[in-house]
Amino acid sequence: MRNERARALAASRAFAAIALLVAFIAAAVGLAGLSGCTATDSQQEGGTLRVGVRSDIVNFGYLNERTGKYYGLEIDIAEEMARRMGYADVEFVTVTPDTRKEMLMNGEVDCLAACYSISDTRLENFDFSPAYYTDDAVIMVENSTRITDIVELAECTFGAMSGSNTAPQLVLKLTDLGFTSGADDIMDLGDDNQFDTFRLVQMPSYEELSLALEEGRIDAACMDGAIAQTYMNEDRSLLDFSISEQEYGVATQKGSALSQPVADAIQAMLDDGTIAGMIDKWN
Secondary structure (H helix, E strand, O other): OHHHHHHHHHHHHHHHHHHHHHHHHHHHHHHHHHHOOOHHHHHHOOOEEEEEEOOEEOOOEEEEOOOOEEEOHHHHHHHHHHHHHOOOEEEEEEOOOOOHHHHHHOOOOOEEOOOOEOOHHHHOOEEEOOOOEEEEEEEEEEHHHOOOOHHHHOOOEEEEEOOOOHHHHHHHHHHHOOOOOOOOOHHHOOOEEEOOOOEEEEEOOHHHHHHHHHHOOOOEEEEEHHHHHHHOOOOEEEEEEEEEEEEEOOEEEOOOOOHHHHHHHHHHHHHOOHHHHHHHHHO
16 A cells, blocks of 8 residues: 555656646747747737838828828838838838937837938948939029029028938039039038038028028028929929939838848839839829
């Protein structure tokens, strides 16, 4: 009898030990799975992608204040990109040229689709998807000035948007043309810059830039062609002059887990014609 009880007790203890070992192995496997999770794994379960967009650029990113909804090419691109990446929803967050860099760096948005052109200086801080739109930075004038050529803007005032690439690119282009002797540091331009043959001011919004042009406080407004269409009217013209080519891409934090999935989604949308169709829709 005692031997039977001893054998039963031993068997019970062995069973308990095996059960404990199985539980330990299961827990270890579970932890390993968690440690190996990537941003893509979590995306497949849904979630919301926060995308920084413009709210003031017709056909690209425009907020209807009455409905609270955003419309435009970059809105459509962001929604389709998020869907392909496995997100359940997209939250659009308004950014401006002055705020978008800090908002992305601080994590207030996950990425930017905000008429944000790819440049060497920006690539130092951010990753970019393949370019989804190519544009030119242009010069707008009032017809009443009778200015039709860049040479007629000598001794005049140019205006550009603060925080954009347009101002330094304008100085570079005018220097290459021999229009001006240029500047010592084009990446450190202030709000008001006096050069040898022209003056360049930078303003906090495109609305103010447009108003300054209308009121004659500046003689020429410089901005991307896509943005210029928002402020064109029958009293204005674009000079036959391109400051520089701009390529818009989706920006993410440097080296982030989102960078490659974003790049892959945009490339796939370029390859299958999705973005071309969206451009046709909004142009």
